[in-house]
Amino acid sequence: MRRYGWFLGLIFILALILPQVLGEFWVHVAVEILILGIFAVSFNMIFGYMGQLSFGHAAYYGVGAYITGMLMVKASVPLPICLALSMIGAGICALIIGYFCVRLTGIYFAILTMAFGQLIYYIIFKWYSFTRGDDGLQGIIAPPLLFSANAYYYFTLLIAAAALIVMWFISESPFGYTMRAIRDNADRTRFIGINVRKYMLINFVVAGMFAGLAGALWGPFNRSIAPDLCNWHQSGTPVFMTVIGGPFGFLGPMIGSVIYTFLMAFVTGFTEYWPLTIGLVIIFVVLFLPGGVLGFFESRMKGFRSNASKPEETIP
């Protein structure tokens, strides 16, 4: 990954130039790509690095969105403080739910995370007096400085870059490698002196916090939020993105977000058959690119550099 530094720098510069050449519609799409990208990368901290499928990750996304939305609408709290509080709130939520979920693995983990996700959804949906239920929350307006599409794009880009850098550092840290160890062989990890459940819980909370951050960015962008942000459809989104982009590289889910979100914006422009389209894309990826798009390119590059002395940089 480190060797791609210049490449990532190039992409970042491109991202800076983007709004100058794109129309407003595509700038909005780019914001969506960034927000869902943070969401998907945080999901992959649990899926790719810890080896468990969380099917309720939208709960933290939605909690983050509601904390920021409600604080802005009801109390006019400044956006940066809202973002921080969303991360904390989503983290606490993940701590309580994760406490139960990390006791299980595999399909049971997936089912339980999904059940808790639906629980959060129904609380927001039914608690009309507090959350305004399925009416949702309108009028979440970004501060004047960030009001234009371009300004909000740059703001999101900054936050996304910072979030990705922090998550990247975590993934390369001893903690990140402990997650890979737990994924590969949780039993063995106990016998090198690691309290596996505790570590899984910490990771679950960190992933929840970043999902909360992504959700927090959504409200001021969309100017409204609804309970659907917590629903299981929304939990499926990062799963699809990760499968498409590739779960075995840090940026796989981000690439998945680019493909998924761009495709959705493009396809829904002229047909209503978006679910059919994405279904076909996923079938294609699963059958022909089992490591996702990133996995495919990495294996191709390995082929080009077959005389390289070192094998490809760590498969997480």
Added chain:
Amino acid sequence: MAEEVILKVEKLNKAFGGLKATNNISYKMTTGEISAIIGPNGAGKSTFFNLLTGYHSVDSGNIFFKGINITNWPPYRITRLGIARAFQVSNIYPRLTTYENVRQAILSQQKKTLDFFTPAHRLAKKETQELLEITGLSQQSDITAGNLSQGDKKRLELAIALGSKPDLVFLDEPTAGMSGEETHETMELVKRLNEEIGLTILFTEHDMSVVFGYARRLTVLHQGTVIAEGTPEEVRTNEEAQRVYLGEET
């Protein structure tokens, strides 16, 4: 060195359903000892290790390590107190490299696994290289562990166990699946660790030449019960041990 008891097991019992896997086993080890447990398949050797390392819960009985009662402690706490184990079927991290496998054990021993922001590749370099050197895995350090040969996987298994810097190590058939030469190398390493750094070692093994060549004390298990104990010579001449186990060899 004074005879210091490092491990003391009192009347250990464990049953799986109606099967008594260990039946009133009492056992003792002194610091610096190298011993073996032998017995036919299903005698309870692996269960015994699993009970001592907290993998299974104990039905009754007590386990003391360095004078501390560790009965029914979770595995990670037992490991942190200084007991490590190498498994019979190699139990490694298949998608990490050999180097990363060993480093993981060392980082855990150094209590650095809650570090979120230092890149792992900068840590524990020297210790990892050393341990790879000792176990003869330096050449394989960049290979994904899942792709190693059987013998190398077992060596890595041993390296991971040693990465915990244990005072006492359990080796469950450390040479299973190894060639004759690899077996010899591995056991010489085990012997060296015992002699040079005073590591206390308990191993199981089916290869009798290994058992009699390296263990200074033998315990024979049969159907969960200790039926004989003593020096290799004493056990070799013990009638009951011969009948249930050693007799099969000839």
